[in-house]
Amino acid sequence: MHRKKPKAFYADIQNVHFMSADMLLLSALAGIAVVFALGVLLSKDNFYSALYMSVTLVFVATIYAFFNLQPVFVLIAFVFVGAIGIVTVALAATYRSEPERQVSGLWAVPVAITAFFIILAIVCYPVFHPQPVSSSVIEFELMNFLPVTEYLLLVLFLISLVILLLLSVLKIGIGERS
Amino acid sequence: MPAIDLISLSIIYATSFAILLIGYLAAVSSKDVIRLLISLEMMFGAIFMALIPLFSIAHLATTAFGLALITIFASSGELLILISAIAILDQRKKDIHTSAITIGGDKL
Numbered sequence: 001m002h003r004k005k006p007k008a009f010y011a012d013i014q015n016v017h018f019m020s021a022d023m024l025l026l027s028a029l030a031g032i033a034v035v036f037a038l039g040v041l042l043s044k045d046n047f048y049s050a051l052y053m054s055v056t057l058v059f060v061a062t063i064y065a066f067f068n069l070q071p072v073f074v075l076i077a078f079v080f081v082g083a084i085g086i087v088t089v090a091l092a093a094t095y096r097s098e099p100e101r102q103v104s105g106l107w108a109v110p111v112a113i114t115a116f117f118i119i120l121a122i123v124c125y126p127v128f129h130p131q132p133v134s135s136s137v138i139e140f141e142l143m144n145f146l147p148v149t150e151y152l153l154l155v156l157f158l159i160s161l162v163i164l165l166l167l168s169v170l171k172i173g174i175g176e177r178s
Numbered sequence: 179m180p181a182i183d184l185i186s187l188s189i190i191y192a193t194s195f196a197i198l199l200i201g202y203l204a205a206v207s208s209k210d211v212i213r214l215l216i217s218l219e220m221m222f223g224a225i226f227m228a229l230i231p232l233f234s235i236a237h238l239a240t241t242a243f244g245l246a247l248i249t250i251f252a253s254s255g256e257l258l259i260l261i262s263a264i265a266i267l268d269q270r271k272k273d274i275h276t277s278a279i280t281i282g283g284d285k286l
Contacts, residue, residue: 026186026190033227034197037220037223038200040200040204040217041200041203049216050212053216053223056197056220057219057223057226060197060223060226063190063193063227063230068180071243075247075250079254080222080250084253088212088215088216088219088257091212091264095268095274097210103203103204104207114199115196119192122192125184125188135182135183135184136234136235137181137182138181138182139239140233140239140240140242140243144240145240145244148240155247158247158251159251162254166258169259169262173262173266
């Protein structure tokens with residue numbers, strides 16, 4: 001029987017420890033994100049729902065930082081949460097009304113059924129696909145993205161789209177006033 | 179750097195599904211348009227979560243970043259449209275509840 005050298009054996013044990021610590025951290029981040037997402041659903045006040053939504057998105061961004069995807073973390077944290085999320089919080093604070101329950105208890109049935117099937121799929125996947133899936137390290141470099149002309153063109157088109165939308169919104173707003 | 183294996187993939191997809199379902203549930207049960215806006219942003223958050231495994235495929239990493247950019251621009255466009263919808267609804271009906279909207283859709 002093949003026996004591993006002690007050094008390689010201890011390195012394997014250390015890797016297992018690091019992996020479990022990583023998994024625990026990832027599970028904790030994902031769990032907190034889901035708890036805050038539940039807060040959005042269960043909160044009666046839109047203002048608190050918008051705040052919980054921003055925290056959920058910050059935790060989604062943190063999971064990107066966990067995998068060392070810093071450019072996407074910056075985009076989500078500063079553009080998605082920092083601009084879009086805060087505008088939503090401001091809107092919710094402006095139109096603050098008497099809190100009322102918005103979720104019917106009957107919706108719990110389809111949610112429970114869907115959650116059951118998702119959990120079943122996750123649990124059964126290793127049973128029906130016994131061959132191990134190789135783990136892969138994320139190696140994304142922003143410098144590989146920037147020189148590609150097609151992507152620059154895409155960003156240009158998207159900026160034009162947002163400017164066009166902004167102009168049409170302004171036109172509708174002016175038309176409504178007059 | 180942490181690697182993406184089957185367990186982390188399961189955690190990411192389960193979280194993404196959970197946030198997406200909560201977003202759907204918040205959308206179908208929303209009684210005002212601001213809650214609708216919040217639920218749509220939750221759905222975009224779930225899309226961001228689902229994009230993470232794409233970055234682990236070496237030749238798809240730049241495409242994944244492109245998709246993340248498209249998602250951010252799409253959410254910005256959605257925010258602009260919904261803000262204008264909220265402002266117009268408030269001007270015309272003096273109310274932002276979805277029950278005030280009588281145009282379009284089916285009556286049950």
